[in-house]
Amino acid sequence: xxxxxxxxxxxxxxxxxxxxxxxxxxxxxxxxxxxxxxxxxxxxxxxxxxxxxxxxxxxxxxxxxxxxxxxxxxxxxxxxxxxxxxxxxxxxxxxxxxxxxxxxxxxxxxxxxxxxxxxxxxxxxxxxxxxxxxxxxxxxxxxxxxxxxxxxxxxxxxxxxxxxxxxxxxxxxxxxxxxxxxxxxxxxxxxxxxxxxxxxxxxxxxxxxxxxxxxxxxxxxxxxxxxxxxxxxxxxxxxxxxxxxxxxxxxxxxxxxxxxxxxxxxxxxxxxxxxxxxxxxxxxxxxxxxxxxxxxxxxxxxxxxxxxxxxxxxxxxxxxxxxxxxxxxxxxxxxxxxxxxxxxxxxxxxxxxxxxxxxxxxxxxxxxxxxxxxxxxxxxxxxxxxxxxxxxxxxxxxxxxxxxxxxxxxxxxxxxxxxxxxxxxxxxxxxxxxxxxxxxxxxxxxxxxxxxxxxxxxxxxxxxxxxxxxxxxxxxxxxxxxxxxxxxx
Amino acid sequence: xxxxxxxxxxxxxxxxxxxxxxxxxxxxxxxxxxxxxxxxxxxxxxxxxxxxxxxxxxxxxxxxxxxxxxxxxxxxxxx
Numbered sequence: 001x002x003x004x005x006x007x008x009x010x011x012x013x014x015x016x017x018x019x020x021x022x023x024x025x026x027x028x029x030x031x032x033x034x035x036x037x038x039x040x041x042x043x044x045x046x047x048x049x050x051x052x053x054x055x056x057x058x059x060x061x062x063x064x065x066x067x068x069x070x071x072x073x074x075x076x077x078x079x080x081x082x083x084x085x086x087x088x089x090x091x092x093x094x095x096x097x098x099x100x101x102x103x104x105x106x107x108x109x110x111x112x113x114x115x116x117x118x119x120x121x122x123x124x125x126x127x128x129x130x131x132x133x134x135x136x137x138x139x140x141x142x143x144x145x146x147x148x149x150x151x152x153x154x155x156x157x158x159x160x161x162x163x164x165x166x167x168x169x170x171x172x173x174x175x176x177x178x179x180x181x182x183x184x185x186x187x188x189x190x191x192x193x194x195x196x197x198x199x200x201x202x203x204x205x206x207x208x209x210x211x212x213x214x215x216x217x218x219x220x221x222x223x224x225x226x227x228x229x230x231x232x233x234x235x236x237x238x239x240x241x242x243x244x245x246x247x248x249x250x251x252x253x254x255x256x257x258x259x260x261x262x263x264x265x266x267x268x269x270x271x272x273x274x275x276x277x278x279x280x281x282x283x284x285x286x287x288x289x290x291x292x293x294x295x296x297x298x299x300x301x302x303x304x305x306x307x308x309x310x311x312x313x314x315x316x317x318x319x320x321x322x323x324x325x326x327x328x329x330x331x332x333x334x335x336x337x338x339x340x341x342x343x344x345x346x347x348x349x350x351x352x353x354x355x356x357x358x359x360x361x362x363x364x365x366x367x368x369x370x371x372x373x374x375x376x377x378x379x380x381x382x383x384x385x386x387x388x389x390x391x392x393x394x395x396x397x398x399x400x401x402x403x404x405x406x407x408x409x410x411x412x413x414x415x416x417x418x419x420x421x422x423x424x425x426x427x428x429x430x431x432x433x434x435x436x437x438x439x440x441x442x443x444x445x446x447x448x449x450x451x452x453x454x455x456x457x458x459x460x461x462x463x464x465x466x467x468x469x470x471x472x473x474x475x476x477x478x479x480x481x482x483x484x485x486x487x488x489x
Numbered sequence: 490x491x492x493x494x495x496x497x498x499x500x501x502x503x504x505x506x507x508x509x510x511x512x513x514x515x516x517x518x519x520x521x522x523x524x525x526x527x528x529x530x531x532x533x534x535x536x537x538x539x540x541x542x543x544x545x546x547x548x549x550x551x552x553x554x555x556x557x558x559x560x561x562x563x564x565x566x567x568x
Contacts, residue, residue, distance in 0.1 A: 313537035320531075332513050335520065344523030348531050350512035351505065359538040361548030400523030402530070 009034045010171030014080050014228045017174065021068060021079045028064035028079030032057050032123050035081045039125065039172050046148045048167035050086045051094055052126040057081065060123040067121060074121030076231045082117065083173040085161045086127040087134055089208040090114055096143065097210050099132045100337045101330055103143050111208025112243065113177055113219055113236045120235040125173055128163030134179050134212045135160060135323060136342035138397050146394065149192060151435055155391040156407065158191035160184040161222065165192035168222045169435075175223040175232045181212045181319055183386075183412025185220040186424035186439060190410075191391040193426045193435030195229040195454065196222040198412070200445045201419035202247035204233075205240030213322040214245075215364075216315060216416040226454035229423070230254035233447060249445060257452025263297030265453065266379040273305045274385035274411050285427040285436045286385060289457060293383070296456055301379070306370050311414035314367060317352055317360040318417075324349020344401040368418040376443045381453050385411045386424045386439035390432070415441055423450045425457055501529060 009017070009031060020026035036054055043049050064079035084090060087097050089107040096102045110118065117124070129147040131137055138146035138156060147162035149155040150170040157165045161178025165188025168176050178185040180198040189196025197220040204219045211217055221232035234255070239248040269290050275283060294300045323346050324331070331338070331347050338346070375382040388409035397403045415422040420441050427438045438457075442450045505528040509516060516524050 309537055313534040316534060317538060328512075335515075335517050340520055340523065343520055344527055347509065347514055347516065347524060348527045350514050351508045351528060351531055353535070356535050356538050358548060359542065362542045362546040363538065365548060366542070366546045400520075400526065402523070402526055 006030075006034065010038060010174075013225050014076060014174055014223070014231050017080060018076055018078065021064075022073070028061040028068075028123060029058070031079060032061040032081055032125070035125055035172060035174075038170075042170055043172060045153060046150050046166045046170055047145045048128055048147050048163040048170065048172055049083070049126045050096060050098060050129050050144050050163065053093060053124055056093070057123050057125050064121050064123060074119065075235065076120075077117065077235050078121035079123060080121075080174045081123045081125045082232075083125050083128045083164065083167050083176045084111075084114065085130050085134075085164050085176070085178045087130055087179060087210040088114055088127075088177065090124070090127065093127065095127065095210070097133045098130045098142050098144055099339070099342070100143055101334070102210075109208065112205035112240045114208065116236045116238065117177075122235070128161070128167055128176055130162060131160035131184075132339045132342040133210065133323075133327070133346075134181060134184055135345055136339050137401065137403065138162070138394055139339040139341055142339050148394070149391050149434075151193060151429075151433060152391075154393050154395070155434060156191060156394050156397075158187035158189070158387065158391060158410075159408075161188045161196075164222045165189055165194060165196070168192065168194045168224060175221055175228055177219060177221055177232075177236070179206075179209050179212070180218045180220055180412070180416065181216045182315055182416055183410045185218070185222060186386050186412045186422060187410050189222050189424035190386040190426075190437035190439075191435060193429075193437070194222050194224060194424075195226055195426065196220065196424040197229050197233060197447065197450070198415060198422045199233060199237065199447060200247075200421045202245050203237050203249075203421075203445060203447070205238070205243040205246050207240055207243045211322075211326055213319040215318050215322060218416065226423075226425070226451045226458050227255055227258045229454075230258065230447075230451040247445075252445075252448060254448050254451055257448050258455045260452050260456075261296060262293055262453050262456045265293075265298045265381060265449070267293050267298050267300045267453070268303045268375045268379035268382040269300050270303050270305045270375070270382065270384055272302070273308060274388060277388055277409065278385060279389040281430045282385065282388060282390065282436050286383065286438050289427055289438050290383060292457065292460060293453070296460075298453075300383070303374050303379070303382075305374055305414075306367060308411065308414065310363060311367055311417050314360045314363045315413040315417045317356055318364070320345065320349045321352045321357050321360075322349075324352070340399065341401050364417055367414070371414070371418045371420060372443075375441065380443070380446075380449055382441040384439050384441060386437045387411070390430045390434040390436055411439065420444060421447045421450055423447075423454055425454045426461070427457075428461065501525070501532075504528075
């Protein structure tokens with residue numbers, strides 16, 4: 001039997017852990033204790049967790065062990081530890097949205113995705129840090145401190161599923177769920193060096209996740225490998241008649257393209273869409289990826305998209321108008337209970353006119369069609385930027401909104417607007433040891449091809465060069481997961 | 490700051506106060522700076538949105554239904 005503290009367990013992928021659990025070489029209880037020990041040792045430095053649910057985790061793990069012993073195998077996530085952004089309802093546990101307003105809220109029901117993960121036999125380790133109500137920004141005036149980037153704790157994690165990105169990167173959970181309204185899964189994934197998926201609008205139910213924008217909210221996984229991310233999506237996707245946006249579609253094997261390579265695929269590369277204002281190292285990473293895909297046998301061709309400012313104006317108008325509607329009463333009656341950033345951003349919804357909102361919805365349709373035509377008429381996947389800059393230092397965020405442009409320079413909102421699936425993929429490190437990434441965008445409901453392309457990219461990343469670029473002090477004190485593939489080849 | 494810019498800023502601040510007051514919002518003084526910055530930004534966004542749109546860009550159906558009917562295949566929207 002594996003000792004509880006076996007080093008390196010946290011660096012294994014979900015499929016490998018599953019094999020060991022099923023062979024009897026490892027127990028869910030042992031695996032859970034390993035992660036709880038890591039959380040106790042590391043989390044005080046990165047603040048990824050708002051609540052650690054150790055008691056619940058041990059009960060989940062014991063049940064997973066009993067089930068496996070009795071021959072009840074609940075699938076790839078059976079016995080696998082995870083965390084949830086603290087906006088997902090979890091019956092009997094606090095769900096605070098990292099806000100004074102929700103500080104005493106105890107959930108009475110589970111979010112749809114939590115129901116699915118329970119049914120899949122996964123083990124909940126706790127609730128993870130978020131920007132307040134999945135908006136705001138890094139703030140020290142909230143009930144819990146902001147999460148810190150495991151690769152360098154002076155730096156930002158990306159918004160707003162901050163704890164989800166930090167916890168996966170630091171090896172405190174095998175996977176996490178976040179929400180993505182303008183990039184809040186993909187941003188933290190990019191800045192923390194993990195994979196992060198915003199699925200197609202309608203694929204994953206939003207029921208039980210505190211809403212920010214009905215039209216733009218998406219729920220998605222963050223994980224350490226493309227395959228792990230696919231396995232989690234498989235567990236949480238599915239029709240929910242109680243989510244009005246949920247789409248009833250047949251189940252899909254999202255791992256079908258893992259290991260298949262990219263030969264013969266057609267990849268659109270809208271370089272002009274993001275190149276201006278893009279950090280030199282980030283741009284170089286994208287160009288390297290485009291060249292790599294060509295070398296691997298894909299056809300990469302530059303395309304043009306509508307100007308980013310159109311996507312941004314459309315998405316932000318809808319997001320803030322809907323967010324304001326949800327929070328209107330509290331914004332009027334208890335403004336000081338919101339963090340400064342959250343208040344300053346949300347209250348602007350009161351100034352959006354009906355004409356602005358209708359124009360945004362009209363533009364949304366145009367943009368969704370324009371992306372389909374430009375990118376997916378003749379291509380299978382689009383390669384584009386995720387964040388335009390590496391993670392900034394946390395101390396660049398001023399007392400009042402907005403922060404410097406570099407802190408919020410993301411190209412994620414276009415695909416919340418259009419609804420296409422979009423995956424943040426690690427693409428190495430800057431000379432300063434900070435993660436950079438890229439974004440793959442696919443046709444509606446074609447997440448499987450995204451995982452196929454991401455997996456091909458992951459297999460040829462050079463872990464040694466990335467490892468050398470890590471700041472020694474950080475890697476020794478936090479020991480984030482080593483970059484590159486960690487599972488057996 | 491040139492006098493013209495100062496007058497413009499003051500007018501924008503008054504406009505912001507009126508718009509928010511109409512919605513029943515009284516901005517706490519210690520949060521005013523960021524709200525004004527946000528209002529200035531919002532005006533820029535609104536200018537981008539307020540361009541003429543073709544008649545077929547009506548918001549009833551936001552997605553190109555034909556394009557999402559079958560996974561992994563492109564279906565052109567009607568011209």
